[in-house]
Each structure stands twice: as structure tokens, then as C-alpha cells.
Amino acid sequence: MKTSKSKYVIMLAAFIAVMVATLIRKHQPRQEKERARQEQREELADNKRDSLPGRRDPAKPPSDEPNRPEGFNRRSEKLIFTKHARCRMGCRHIDEAEVRDILLNGRINDRKSEPAARPDPKYALEGKTKDGQEVRIIFAPSDRGMVVITVIDLDTDWPCNCK
Structure with missing residues (x-):
């Protein structure tokens, strides 16, 4: 009697092992396929970005190019600073x-x-300040002027209590 119980236990354990292995195999290709699709999407995005006509010369200001959207005007007379931008500038x-x-x-x-963001496109401009800080500033063109959204120091993490 003991041998027949142990046979059933062994058979049950083998059945469970086969089921677990089947489930793992069934889900593994799905994860691999999803990973491959994501890599393919990223590669297509990179290729699309690299093959855009009129790629800009990094040394040339973007607003001087004929293909640049008209919504971005570097020579905007009025700068509008958000509360957040003012706080970050202070910090x-x-x-x-x-x-x-x-x-x-x-x-x-x-x-x-x-x-292409709607309703408000945003442009991240980078460069060095007069005192040598490497910064990124986010601008958003608007009908009232150029909105300064935030100011980021790319080299130094300044202590700041901005919200």
C-alpha cells in the first residue's frame, strides 16, 4: 500500500513539474517577443530621427533654419518666468x-x-552661462511671449526647496 501512495505522490510531483515547465516556456517567448518589439520600436524611432530631412547643424541656432516650426522664436522680446523657474534660478x-x-x-x-506636444510645445536648450554653469532651460512659446518653465544645472545638484 505504501508503494502505491508513493507512486501517486511521485506522479503528482512529476505532473506539477511538467505543468510549471510548460507555463514558464509559454510565458518566456511572450516576454522575449515583447522585448524584441520594444527594441524594434526604439530602433525605428532612432532611424526615423536620424533620417529626418534637414537635420540641423548643432553649431547653428535652430530658429535660423527654414524647417524649424514657426512657433519657436529665439528672438522673443518678452520672457515670462513661471514661479518654478524663478525659484530654480534663485537656487x-x-x-x-x-x-x-x-x-x-x-x-x-x-x-x-x-x-509636437499639444497644446504647449516645449524646447530644451542647453549651453554655458557666463560663470561656466552647464545648464538646460525648458522654454515654451506662447502668444504672450516665451515662457521659461524650468532651469536645470546639469553639473551641480543645488539644494533647493522649490515645489
Whole structure:
């Protein structure tokens, strides 16, 4: 009698092991397929970005190009600073003149920009301030002027209590 019980236990354990192995195999290809699809999407996005006509020369200001959307005007007369931007500027010791200089002369970081965002496109411009800080400033063109959303120091993590 003991042998027949142990046979059933062994058979049950073998059945469970087969079921677990089957489930693992069944889900593993799905994960691999999803990973492959994600890699393919990223590769297509990179290829699309690299093959866009009129790729810009990083040394040339983006607003000087004929293919640049008209919504971004580097020479906007009026800068509108959000409360958050003012706070970040204070924490990072960056003044309005430095912000305007980055707007005029900074290079657009395409990966951090959202020119197609609706309703408000955003442009991330990077450059050095007069005191050598490497910064990224997020600008959003609007009908009232150029909105400064935030100011980021790329090298130093300044203590700041901005919300």
C-alpha cells in the first residue's frame, strides 16, 4: 500500500513539474517577443530621427533654419518666468540675462524637447552661462511671449526647496 501512495505522490510531483515547465516556456517567448518589439520600436524611432530631412547643424541656432516650426522664436522680446523657474534660478544662481543668452545661443536637445506636444510645445536648450554653469532651460512659446518653465544645472545638484 505504501508503494502505491508513493507512486501517486511521485506522479503528482512529476505532473506539477511538467505543468510549471510548460507555463514558464509559454510565458518566456511572450516576454522575449515583447522585448524584441520594444527594441524594434526604439530602433525605428532612432532611424526615423536620424533620417529626418534637414537635420540641423548643432553649431547653428535652430530658429535660423527654414524647417524649424514657426512657433519657436529665439528672438522673443518678452520672457515670462513661471514661479518654478524663478525659484530654480534663485537656487542655481542664474539670472535673467543668462536665461536670455541660452535662449539666443543655446543648442536644442532634441531628446528632451517636445516640439509636437499639444497644446504647449516645449524646447530644451542647453549651453554655458557666463560663470561656466552647464545648464538646460525648458522654454515654451506662447502668444504672450516665451515662457521659461524650468532651469536645470546639469553639473551641480543645488539644494533647493522649490515645489
